[in-house]
Amino acid sequence: MTTADTVVSKPAKLTSKQLPKATPWVVAAASIIAAIVISFIAFGGFNIPVAAVLAGLINLIAVFVLSASYEGRRKAVDRVATTIVTSTFILACVPLVSLLWLTVSKGGAAISGDLLTRTMLGMKGVLDQQYVAGEATLAGGFYHAIVGTVLITVAACIISIPVGVLTAIYLVEYANKNRLGKAITFLVDVMTGIPSIVAGLFAFALFSTVANLIMPASAGIAKTGFTAAVALSVLMIPIVVRNTEEILRLVPMDLREASYALGVPKWKTIVKIVLPTSVSGILSGVTIAIARVIGETAPIMVTAGFAKTLNWNLFSGWMSTLPTFIYDSQLRPVSPGAAALASSERAWAAALVLVVLVMVLNLLARIIAKVLAPKAGR
Amino acid sequence: MSKQIDIKDLDIFYGDFRAVDGVQMQIKPRSVTAFIGPSGCGKSTVLRTLNRMHEVIPGASVSGEVLMDGNNIYGAGVDPVNVRREVGMVFQRANPFPTMSIKENVLAGVRLNNRRLSKSEADDLTERALRGANLWNEVKDRLNLPGSGLSGGQQQRLCIARAIAVEPEVLLMDEPCSALDPISTLAIEDLINDLKDKYTVVIVTHNMQQAARVSDKTAFFNIAGTGKPGKLIEFNETSSIFSNPDKEETENYISGRFG
Ligand SMILES: Nc1ncnc2c1ncn2[C@@H]1O[C@H](COP(=O)(O)OP(=O)(O)OP(=O)(O)O)[C@@H](O)[C@H]1O
Numbered sequence: 207m208t209t210a211d212t213v214v215s216k217p218a219k220l221t222s223k224q225l226p227k228a229t230p231w232v233v234a235a236a237s238i239i240a241a242i243v244i245s246f247i248a249f250g251g252f253n254i255p256v257a258a259v260l261a262g263l264i265n266l267i268a269v270f271v272l273s274a275s276y277e278g279r280r281k282a283v284d285r286v287a288t289t290i291v292t293s294t295f296i297l298a299c300v301p302l303v304s305l306l307w308l309t310v311s312k313g314g315a316a317i318s319g320d321l322l323t324r325t326m327l328g329m330k331g332v333l334d335q336q337y338v339a340g341e342a343t344l345a346g347g348f349y350h351a352i353v354g355t356v357l358i359t360v361a362a363c364i365i366s367i368p369v370g371v372l373t374a375i376y377l378v379e380y381a382n383k384n385r386l387g388k389a390i391t392f393l394v395d396v397m398t399g400i401p402s403i404v405a406g407l408f409a410f411a412l413f414s415t416v417a418n419l420i421m422p423a424s425a426g427i428a429k430t431g432f433t434a435a436v437a438l439s440v441l442m443i444p445i446v447v448r449n450t451e452e453i454l455r456l457v458p459m460d461l462r463e464a465s466y467a468l469g470v471p472k473w474k475t476i477v478k479i480v481l482p483t484s485v486s487g488i489l490s491g492v493t494i495a496i497a498r499v500i501g502e503t504a505p506i507m508v509t510a511g512f513a514k515t516l517n518w519n520l521f522s523g524w525m526s527t528l529p530t531f532i533y534d535s536q537l538r539p540v541s542p543g544a545a546a547l548a549s550s551e552r553a554w555a556a557a558l559v560l561v562v563l564v565m566v567l568n569l570l571a572r573i574i575a576k577v578l579a580p581k582a583g584r
Numbered sequence: 585m586s587k588q589i590d591i592k593d594l595d596i597f598y599g600d601f602r603a604v605d606g607v608q609m610q611i612k613p614r615s616v617t618a619f620i621g622p623s624g625c626g627k628s629t630v631l632r633t634l635n636r637m638h639e640v641i642p643g644a645s646v647s648g649e650v651l652m653d654g655n656n657i658y659g660a661g662v663d664p665v666n667v668r669r670e671v672g673m674v675f676q677r678a679n680p681f682p683t684m685s686i687k688e689n690v691l692a693g694v695r696l697n698n699r700r701l702s703k704s705e706a707d708d709l710t711e712r713a714l715r716g717a718n719l720w721n722e723v724k725d726r727l728n729l730p731g732s733g734l735s736g737g738q739q740q741r742l743c744i745a746r747a748i749a750v751e752p753e754v755l756l757m758d759e760p761c762s763a764l765d766p767i768s769t770l771a772i773e774d775l776i777n778d779l780k781d782k783y784t785v786v787i788v789t790h791n792m793q794q795a796a797r798v799s800d801k802t803a804f805f806n807i808a809g810t811g812k813p814g815k816l817i818e819f820n821e822t823s824s825i826f827s828n829p830d831k832e833e834t835e836n837y838i839s840g841r842f843g
Pocket residue numbers: 598601603621622623624625626627628629630641814
């Protein structure tokens with residue numbers, strides 16, 4: 207009875223005071239302006255980091271005070287939480303955006319069609335000195351590095367996609383958590399954590415041992431694009447296994463049982479039902495794995511060396527990729543002194559190409575996932 | 585085209601857990617048999633042993649015999665794939681293949697089993713199976729659209745069409761109507777009535793009226809308590825199960841009294 211009474215006597219009030227929708231934005235803009243003004247007065251000049259930190263603090267306090275005085279404590283806390291989450295997000299974007307900005311501005315300034323189609327064949331310090339002196343255009347290029355990147359990455363894919371996908375199929379469809387399955391899962395976990403330089407050393411050691419067996423004292427011939435591809439595969443396989451395994455586990459058991467119930471054998475169920483259902487996820491996982499290894503530097507250096515010229519043969523001779531080209535240009539410029547700037551410009555242009563390549567791959571992954579996903583059709 | 589099923593001393597296990605104990609049953613060809621009983625008593629489990637779907641679950645095993653026209657489907661050298669081609673199954677949740685159109689779904693069983701179909705044969709079979717599942721009129725204009733775009737009841741009938749397109753001898757249905765509205769349920773009950781002219785049908789249901797409406801014989805399963813195995817309590821003509829059952833337990837369950 208008493209509870210019923212309280213319920214009845216409670217005033218029915220569903221509305222409460224609310225700040226207008228645009229308030230957070232107005233407050234944020236005001237805080238930024240205030241922060242800039244304060245940084246001028248207090249530090250005698252405009253200073254981005256100081257102003258940003260100040261703006262964040264002022265915004266937080268202003269939001270809380272304003273909201274608490276008008277809307278009440280609960281809403282004020284809610285708004286503060288929202289503000290913190292949003293500010294952190296913006297903070298996380300800072301390095302990302304500034305990295306992209308730096309690459310695009312520096313690389314964009316240096317890049318030209320000639321850089322993309324020429325190699326470093328016949329490059330001399332004199333040419334760079336002429337360029338820096340303003341007497342000639344930027345010489346050299348990294349066509350050979352683009353070719354090397356594509357060849358080595360494609361070879362790494364050819365090795366690691368079948369191995370990775372089939373391993374994942376074994377783990378999900380056949381292993382049923384048996385000993386072998388658990389051992390593989392453990393090894394894949396360990397492989398995920400292998401430092402990339404170790405993968406490179408492993409591949410080089412493997413191939414130089416083989417080379418020594420064939421022809422004593424010829425370990426040098428083990429430095430090829432293919433050795434680099436094997437090193438990248440060591441890095442790629444665990445990623446492909448993990449991604450594919452996750453996607454395959456998402457395929458409902460219902461579908462497999464429906465197929466078995468029609469008298470379809472297991473292997474055919476996997477090939478015709480499970481894989482088509484998950485192909486979009488598998489392919490986007492693979493693309494992400496490619497994007498992850500395409501920027502590897504250390505394993506390429508120890509397995510494929512540095513090439514100055516075009517080499518289309520994966521199985522003989524040194525090769526350059528974009529990352530090793532960048533590394534080499536920065537560390538050992540063609541011309542010492544002030545003209546090293548030319549090497550640095552080539553490196554930035556190559557960095558831009560690499561970043562664009564990775565972005566295109568990620569975009570491709572999204573498009574693949576969209577296009578191939580099973581259609582609901584509703 | 586239908587088979588008699590003799591279940592002899594069937595014990596069913598999940599790992600070490602004995603889920604069902606000592607089932608004896610004879611299912612006549614061209615008849616509908618209903619399995620009823622409380623949740624967890626092992627109806628689905630027994631049903632899934634009839635097409636060797638039980639062993640798909642890791643650790644699951646069976647002892648005893650299931651004879652199909654005298655041949656033990658658990659005998660040495662029997663390939664479960666061959667058993668499943670004779671014994672079709674419809675699941676509780678509709679599960680059309682999401683990557684396939686309505687037509688491809690219907691033809692999936694035949695195509696995946698390597699039977700080549702000419703265009704006209706394929707069209708014929710699609711129409712026959714969909715008519716058989718009482719779905720033809722609703723989907724005949726959109727056979728090439730994805731099967732997952734149908735309503736829940738339509739999807740379930742699509743799954744039935746898919747199951748009967750491979751022309752099995754026996755059709756197992758695990759609560760095929762549990763997610764359906766009364767009209768779709770009626771359509772499926774009509775369908776079961778038609779199917780029994782050709783197939784041996786076994787259906788699990790929680791709906792007592794449904795069991796009474798569609799089945800010739802009814803099996804009542806019960807379980808003594810959690811962790812105990814389910815048992816077949818009574819297996820008899822549907823009319824006698826629902827009017828004067830032999831066992832008190834059956835009577836209590838059917839009239840809604842327990843304990
Ligand atoms: N995959 C499984 N692994 C282990 N135990 C299981 C599994 N499936 C079912 N069981 C157990 O087997 C027993 C029988 O389950 P079953 O699914 O056959 O019941 P049911 O009669 O179909 O129930 P419901 O009417 O709820 O569908 C239950 O105790 C259940 O916990």
